Amino acid sequence: MAAAATPNTTPARPTIVLVGHGMVGQRFLEELADRGVTERARVVVLCEEPRPAYDRVQLTSYFAGRTPEDLSLTEAGFMERHGIELHLGDPATAIDRDTRTVTARSGLTVRYDSLVLATGSYPFVPPVPGKDSTGCFVYRTIEDLLDIEEYAKNSGTGVVVGGGLLGLEAAGALKGLGLTTHIVEFNPRLMALQVDEGGGSALRRTVEEMGLEVHTGVGGKEIVAGDGGTVTAMELSDGSRIDTDLVIFSAGVRPRDQLARDCGLTVGERGGITIDEQCRTSDPAVYAIGECALASDGRVYGLVAPGYDMARVAADALAGQDGSFTGADLSTKLKLLGVDVASFGDAHGTTEGCLDVVYSDSRSGVYKKLVIGAEGELLGGVLVGDAEAYGMLRPLTGSVPPLAPEQLVLPAGAGAPAALGPSALPDDAVICNCHNVTKGAIRSAVTEHSCGTVPEVKKCTKAGTGCGSCVKALTSLVNDELEASGVSVDKGLCGCFPHTRAELYEIVRTLRLTTFAELLDSHGRPEARDGDGCEVCKPTVGSIIASLAPTLGADGYVLDGEQAALQDTNDHFLANLQKNGSYSIVPRIPGGEITPEKLIVIGEVARDFGLYTKITGGQRIDLFGARVDQLPQVWARLVDAGFESGHAYGKALRTVKSCVGQTWCRYGVQDSVRMAIDLELRYRGLRSPHKLKSAVSGCARECAEARGKDFGVIATSNGWNLYVGGNGGADPRHADLLAQDLDDEELIRLIDRFLMFYIRTADRLERTSAWLERIDGGLDHVRDVVVHDSLGLCDELEALMADHVHHYRDEWAETLNDPERLSRFVSFVNAPDAPDPSVRFVPERDQVKPDLTLLAGPTLPVRTLEGTSV
Amino acid sequence: MTTALTPDAAVGSRTPGADAQDATATVEIFGPQGWFAVCAREDLIPGRGVAALLPDGEQVALFVDRAGRAYAIANRDPFTGAYVLSRGLTGSSANRPFVASPLLKQRFDLATGECLDDPSVSVRAYQVRVRGEEG
């Protein structure tokens, strides 16, 4: 290595100096260490920022609660382990190429054999008058964000100058901090670099719907400062004016090449330190990598992936290995303000003779365009609003896709065949763009490096550790590969049980276990026995015991004995927890039918307790803002008026919606309201793997949206059609027809069987839609079991349901009748009469809303429970 | 260092509240003004929490696990700012007792207050003891 990099000297230990410890600088150090160069050379790093390298790509997640330490890219002990000297807060100020020395601000001077510049970029601030006023910021470093956060505390409005990728991100952050936010973009559309006109307008609509004000085709003319030089307004080039307290400039970045200019290295006309394919500058002892470099293809890359490639190439060169950087793909997939945006390849269709295939739905803000070459090959594309297909399409770029292009842009369900899984991709397809990891590399991580889990593969290949957009594809590849190599993937419910929910159900049912402790101590993983279980298995087992209670001879009341400790928070208080610690109350309104008297009671109760009142999407009324200690008082009044628990808190039957049906509607062919009420009263209180929803429509016009429900009933002139496995929510699915023209009795019998079969075999938190798609044989199998009784189970399933119906009791009435149970509904165990002072409200639109000034940040990291199995 | 003190005589197979003597046992938290009695032992359901108010107005989440050990941590969920940790589900992971916040599900070690899902976050842990039991 010494020979390659420093031909004129033969020191025992050559010195490598790195200027800039950003994302690319850190990657370069890791690449050096991987090649063993850190053992042979002294490595000195000059870092301008007060902290070691961190993940700038995820910078905005700071506002979602990630701390600067979370964002760190530098593993603890990395520098010490590799003997790297890191000087924090000490930028290089001069380079003397004759003496081969670098001087830092502290006065430190280091002689180098090889010098690597990784100084990144600086945010470009357009030369508008007033740009230096107090209240003007840029958006590049953690320090910038800390300053913005502080200043925003006393601001009401903010303007972001620049509607590109970073501008939108900054605007989202301001919005999240509670500011009225404007985006001012000089170009005629948002994200002009990445998306075309159609994509830009889909994006704009969605961004505006979120409450951000977008001004395109205008520039900032002047920043108006008031007393003490603080920003008060911004004047725009079209003569308009925005009153604002804060301005963020996000109008692009420029390479930080000043050091290089000062020491006479060649730089590009429009900036950037000129490098060759080995990342060498005009002085062969000096390298430049990352955003400060002007690559041999004449481009400065503002993305991290090409920077990482350069880091690898420079490390290769210093280790005497071959490597070259000739250019990179500019594909990106981002989630901006919650909108998926992706562009890849020749997104703007500049290739000669290319054609576009466009799908656009402005109602839902979806825009997709594929650019197809003369030979039918995919050249690139833009996806806005639904970028699900990105993971598949990008690796196909350059080849003729296996499906017709129009099928690739159609939304799922609209004639598009089942999406191609990552299994359809060739081995050399790049799955993780951030770290340039191919499908082949992921597969060999499993087969050759014996990685047995997704986290292990991430660690081994780095795939999925950048922007995260590839994790879904990665997970499916890893699981496929594991199963193909005969490894059994641990399907256990959680760290406490090696069984699935369905297996636990069978164990509980056949051994007639009535407590969680018995089940854990007899069937838990050895290390979990005698323990306390966890937040995944406790409610799951609680629900299994509750749905089997009558059959097991257990008490069905969910707050009795050990059951109380198993319930999720909502079930524990028989109400729904809201963000400020208060609760909402949903009385059951079967079928959505309600008398005026009952409506009046709801109104009076809400008024007397000052509760926020809203009609729900499930045809009933939700009363929000009750404190724990108010729940019994509210319910005493409701129960008195004949209301029951609506189980809005439980994984249980929610509502059976109805349309008005034959009684009133000129088209109706059956009494849909009566049937809805019958069904709701039959299945109320039924605990299940996930919530259950239903609806009954009086004719095929389907006003009750029954096909969006777990079980939906639609009237025919001969009776009822039963549909199952429908879902609204995040992953909507239309229900499938299970049986036709049933009479009342047949209908109910089939639903009984269907529900009990689902409860018995579904996974935790698996709606009927997902369950139907997952189980072997799908709908046909379910039909065989519940209609044709192929497993001989039907008598048992019906008996289970009969038990449930027979033993149903209203949970709230029971609670109110028992002083011991009631005593739990207090804010404080030692001050039963004291209201919780942290639960506060402020007025809004003539009602109340939570006073969240007490609470933390705007968007919060939600912990997903996927990773909890061992 | 563990801040959850187990009263020597209280460990073992006893279920809180199961026998007459327990009725008089009180749970105490070490607060700003020293030991402070908050409730009777029988007020606590194993595996479940309650909130208690300290003399200085601080809210504490108090728990007792299956083995009868008592724990107390601050009631405020640092991720959301809401005072709700006492209402989370408890469990144990690698022998560390925890409560999962009922809002966004992050878990906190009951003995140390450390967040298991984000070591940079923690809540205050209080010393607890159970007084007035035989022995």
Ligand code: SRM
């Ligand atoms: C109150 C309500 C919104 C409203 O103001 O209208 C609502 C509110 C909540 N919904 Fe919903 N959903 C409400 C109707 C719906 C509907 C519409 C419907 O039922 O017709 C849907 C789509 C239909 C469906 O479920 O298939 C719906 C799909 C969801 C989902 C996504 C489920 C899915 O399978 O993808 C969740 C999340 C979950 O359950 O995991 C959810 C979760 C929630 C939670 C429980 C989120 C939470 O944990 O805090 C909200 C609690 C409400 C509360 O605190 O009281 N809510 N939610 C509606 C109550 C209906 C009722 O009377 O019970």
Ligand SMILES: Cc1cc2nc3c(=O)[nH]c(=O)nc-3n(C[C@H](O)[C@H](O)[C@H](O)COP(=O)(O)OP(=O)(O)OC[C@H]3O[C@@H](n4cnc5c(N)ncnc54)[C@H](O)[C@@H]3O)c2cc1C
């Ligand atoms: C909010 C935001 C979101 C982003 N999102 C994405 C994304 O989704 N995808 C993507 O690919 N890219 C994204 N980027 C761009 C990505 O962060 C950069 O491409 C990447 O950080 C470049 O790495 P670098 O090491 O070249 O520069 P930097 O990470 O900027 O590091 C350069 C470092 O050098 C230091 N330095 C400069 N001069 C000196 C000196 N004289 N002496 C010592 N140190 C010096 C600087 O202080 C800095 O710490 C985003 C950037 C931001 C700001």
Ligand code: SF4
């Ligand atoms: S579904 Fe049919 S019966 Fe029911 S309201 Fe609509 S049109 Fe009338």
Ligand code: FES
């Ligand atoms: S593509 Fe960004 S992490 Fe894999």
